[in-house]
Amino acid sequence: MSAVDAAVTGSAPGIGAGSTDTPPPPEQTAETALARTLQKIARGDLLVVVMSFVFAFLIGSVLIIIADQEVRQTLGYFFARPGDALSAIWQSVTHAYGAMFRGAIFDAPGYTKAAERVREAGGSGTYVLVPALSAGLRPLTETLTVATPLIIASAGMAVSFRAGLFNIGGTGQLIVGAMAAGYVGFSFQLPIGVHLLVCLVVGALAGGVWGGIAGFLKARFGANEVISTIMLNWIATYLLFFALKTAAFTGANQSQPTSPSIGENAVLPQLLGSGFRLHAGLFIAAGAAVVLWWLMSRSTIGFHFRAVGSNPRAAQVAGISPARTAFLVLAVAGALVGLAGAVHVLGTEQRLTEGVAGNIGFDAITVALLGRSGPVGIVLAGLLFAALSTGGRFMESNQGVPLDLVQVIQVLVVLFIAAPPLVRTLIGLRRIDHPGAGARVRNARRARTGAEMAAVASGAAAAASDAADFASSTVETSTDRSSGASTADHPATAAETASPPPGDSGGPPGRDLAKGTGTSSEGGSSPLEEQSEDATDAQEEER
Known part of the structure; x- marks a missing residue:
C-alpha cells in the first residue's frame, strides 16, 4: 500500500485498520539470582546502616579538619604548596580516628609496649602474650562495660x-x-x-x-x-x-x-x-x-x-x-x-x-x-555507641579533638538511619524506594509517542484527502474544456476552476488578502475573482 493510498484511507502504514504489522512486544528482563541478591541488599537495612556511618564519619572528618589549627595554617598557602595541606589533612583525620579505635577496640601501641617490658624482664612465650593482650584489649573491656x-x-x-x-x-x-x-x-x-x-x-x-x-x-x-x-x-x-x-x-x-x-x-x-x-x-x-x-x-x-x-x-x-x-x-x-x-x-x-x-x-x-x-539490632547499636563513647574520650586526651565531635557523629548516624530514602539517593539507589517509577515513565513515554504518531497519521490522511478532491476537480475541468464547452458562457465556472480549493497550496480558508488566496475577511473579492471578471468583460466587448 502506497503512502497516498494509506493517506486517502485514513491510516498510515502499520497503524489503523489497514495495518498488518503488530507492535513489538514489551521488553522482558530475565531476573537472575545475582540481580535478586543485589536488590535484596539494596532494599535491606544493613546497607543503610553502613552507609549512614560512612556519611557521618565523612562529615566528622570535615569537622576534624576545621578544628585542627595546623591544617588551617597549611590551607593558608594551599596554592603555593598544596602537598603540605593534603598531608596535614590526612594525618589529622587518620590520627583522630586511629585514636578512637585505640580507645574503643584495641590498643596496638599498648600491646607492643607491654610485650617489650616483659621481654626486657626476661619473659617469653605466654608470659609475654598474656600481659600484652591484657594491655591491648583493655579498651574493648571498657566498651563492653x-x-x-x-x-x-x-x-x-x-x-x-x-x-x-x-x-x-x-x-x-x-x-x-x-x-x-x-x-x-x-x-x-x-x-x-x-x-x-x-x-x-x-x-x-x-x-x-x-x-x-x-x-x-x-x-x-x-x-x-x-x-x-x-x-x-x-x-x-x-x-x-x-x-x-x-x-x-x-x-x-x-x-x-x-x-x-x-x-x-x-x-x-x-x-x-x-x-x-x-x-x-x-x-x-x-x-x-x-x-x-x-x-x-x-x-x-x-x-x-x-x-x-x-x-x-x-x-x-x-x-x-x-x-x-x-x-x-x-x-x-x-x-x-x-x-x-x-x-x-x-x-x-x-x-x-x-x-x-x-x-x-x-x-x-x-x-x-x-x-x-529488635534484640540483635539493640546489641549491635549498644556496642557501637559504647565504642564511640570510650573511643571519643581517648581521642580527646590523645589528639586534642573535642569530645563533642563524637556526639555530632552519633546524631548524624541517627539522622541518616532515620531517612533511608536520603541515604539511597546519596548512593544512587533512589529507584529502590520507587520500584515501578522507571516502568511507568517508559510506558508514559511510549503512550505519548503513539499518540503523536496517530496525530501525524491523521493529519497526513486529511491532507491527502484534500489533494485528491483538488485533483478530481481539475480533471473534470480539463474534460469539459476538451469537449468544446465555452467558459465564456459560464463565467462562474471559469471563476470556480480558476480558484484553487481551500486548504491546498493557497492556505486555509479565511486567510488575508496579503496572502494572495482565500476570501477577504472584509467582504472584498480575491485577485482570482477579479481576473475572472475582467476576462468576462473583454469577451462581451468583442461580441
Missing part, C-alpha cells in the same frame, strides 16, 4: 516503642532503680548471692513502679506518655539530689553528696579480675536481649503489646484492652530500665552519686531506635 547497662535499658525502651508508646522516661526509671538497688546494697547485710539477687529484683520493681505511674496516668486519664515520663525524669533527678543530702543515703560522710559503697555481697563479680571493670552484668545484658525476643515474639502478652501498637481499634475489637495494655507496657519497660540502673550501680559505680545515670537513659532511646527495637 559501658554497653552493658545501655543494652538493658534499650531493651526496655524497645518494649514501649513496639507497643506504640514513646517512653522518654528512661533517665527517671534508671535513677529510681539505681537508688533502690543501691540502698538495699549498702544498708542491709544478706548472704552472698541472695543479697545481689534481692538488689537486682528491688531495682527492677522500683523501675516498674516508676514506669507504671506514667502507664496509670495514660490508662486512667488519657495523659500523654511523653509529657508524663519527661516530668517523672525531673522528679526522680531531684529526688536523688534530695536523698543524697539525707542521713539515710549519705551515712557518716555528709560533706559530699555520695552514698556509702555497696556491700561486698551485693557487688556484681568481676569477670577479668580487679584490674578491669568488666563485670557479670554483661550476661544480664545478653539475657535482657533474649527476654525481649521471647516477650515480643513468643509470649501472649507480647502479642497484645504488638497488636495494640499496630492498630488499637482492631485490638479493642478483638478483646484486648488498650488502657490495660498501656499500663503493662510502661510497667514492663520501666522494670527493664530499672534493672539497668541496678546493674550499673552494683557493677560499675558501686555507689550512688548525683551523676549516676549519666546519659544512659537518653542514649537508650537512640540505641533502641537505631536497632529497630
Whole structure:
C-alpha cells in the first residue's frame, strides 16, 4: 500500500485498520539470582546502616579538619604548596580516628609496649602474650562495660516503642532503680548471692513502679506518655539530689553528696579480675536481649503489646484492652530500665552519686531506635555507641579533638538511619524506594509517542484527502474544456476552476488578502475573482 493510498484511507502504514504489522512486544528482563541478591541488599537495612556511618564519619572528618589549627595554617598557602595541606589533612583525620579505635577496640601501641617490658624482664612465650593482650584489649573491656547497662535499658525502651508508646522516661526509671538497688546494697547485710539477687529484683520493681505511674496516668486519664515520663525524669533527678543530702543515703560522710559503697555481697563479680571493670552484668545484658525476643515474639502478652501498637481499634475489637495494655507496657519497660540502673550501680559505680545515670537513659532511646527495637539490632547499636563513647574520650586526651565531635557523629548516624530514602539517593539507589517509577515513565513515554504518531497519521490522511478532491476537480475541468464547452458562457465556472480549493497550496480558508488566496475577511473579492471578471468583460466587448 502506497503512502497516498494509506493517506486517502485514513491510516498510515502499520497503524489503523489497514495495518498488518503488530507492535513489538514489551521488553522482558530475565531476573537472575545475582540481580535478586543485589536488590535484596539494596532494599535491606544493613546497607543503610553502613552507609549512614560512612556519611557521618565523612562529615566528622570535615569537622576534624576545621578544628585542627595546623591544617588551617597549611590551607593558608594551599596554592603555593598544596602537598603540605593534603598531608596535614590526612594525618589529622587518620590520627583522630586511629585514636578512637585505640580507645574503643584495641590498643596496638599498648600491646607492643607491654610485650617489650616483659621481654626486657626476661619473659617469653605466654608470659609475654598474656600481659600484652591484657594491655591491648583493655579498651574493648571498657566498651563492653559501658554497653552493658545501655543494652538493658534499650531493651526496655524497645518494649514501649513496639507497643506504640514513646517512653522518654528512661533517665527517671534508671535513677529510681539505681537508688533502690543501691540502698538495699549498702544498708542491709544478706548472704552472698541472695543479697545481689534481692538488689537486682528491688531495682527492677522500683523501675516498674516508676514506669507504671506514667502507664496509670495514660490508662486512667488519657495523659500523654511523653509529657508524663519527661516530668517523672525531673522528679526522680531531684529526688536523688534530695536523698543524697539525707542521713539515710549519705551515712557518716555528709560533706559530699555520695552514698556509702555497696556491700561486698551485693557487688556484681568481676569477670577479668580487679584490674578491669568488666563485670557479670554483661550476661544480664545478653539475657535482657533474649527476654525481649521471647516477650515480643513468643509470649501472649507480647502479642497484645504488638497488636495494640499496630492498630488499637482492631485490638479493642478483638478483646484486648488498650488502657490495660498501656499500663503493662510502661510497667514492663520501666522494670527493664530499672534493672539497668541496678546493674550499673552494683557493677560499675558501686555507689550512688548525683551523676549516676549519666546519659544512659537518653542514649537508650537512640540505641533502641537505631536497632529497630529488635534484640540483635539493640546489641549491635549498644556496642557501637559504647565504642564511640570510650573511643571519643581517648581521642580527646590523645589528639586534642573535642569530645563533642563524637556526639555530632552519633546524631548524624541517627539522622541518616532515620531517612533511608536520603541515604539511597546519596548512593544512587533512589529507584529502590520507587520500584515501578522507571516502568511507568517508559510506558508514559511510549503512550505519548503513539499518540503523536496517530496525530501525524491523521493529519497526513486529511491532507491527502484534500489533494485528491483538488485533483478530481481539475480533471473534470480539463474534460469539459476538451469537449468544446465555452467558459465564456459560464463565467462562474471559469471563476470556480480558476480558484484553487481551500486548504491546498493557497492556505486555509479565511486567510488575508496579503496572502494572495482565500476570501477577504472584509467582504472584498480575491485577485482570482477579479481576473475572472475582467476576462468576462473583454469577451462581451468583442461580441
